[in-house]
Amino acid sequence: MAGIDDHRRLHLDQAAAEEGVLDGVGDAGDAELHANGTAPATSPAVSLMITNRQRAALRALGFSEETIRQMTPAEAHGKLGLA
Incomplete structure (x- = not known):
């Protein structure tokens, strides 16, 4: 013990x-x-994915589902002002 x-x-x-x-x-x-x-x-941040909340925000900005689907995470984050 x-x-x-x-x-x-x-x-x-x-x-x-x-x-x-x-x-x-x-x-x-x-x-x-x-x-x-x-x-x-x-190190600089790397955008790895688009979250569901970010997708909703992109839709609210007027982007179509197809456009969002074709965006890279970095592009989406840039459109949302997260870059």
């Missing part, structure tokens, strides 16, 4: 250490934001 408690304690200690490292990474990103006045560089 003592071995199990020691094993659990070890995992909890490791989790606490990892959380501390991740908090430090977040703090470094926040420091970069405040130092430069801009957000750290990130």
Whole structure:
């Protein structure tokens, strides 16, 4: 039984250490934001799909089902002002 408690304690200690490292990474990103006045560089977002809500919004803007079906997600998001 003592071995199990020691094993659990070890995992909890490791989790606490990892959380501390991740908090430090977040703090470094926040420091970069405040130092430069801009957000750290990130990868550009990629539009992967058109959601049902977005399809409804496109229909409300006057696009036909066929036109929406032929749109790429990036085109649809651009029409909706999401790009």
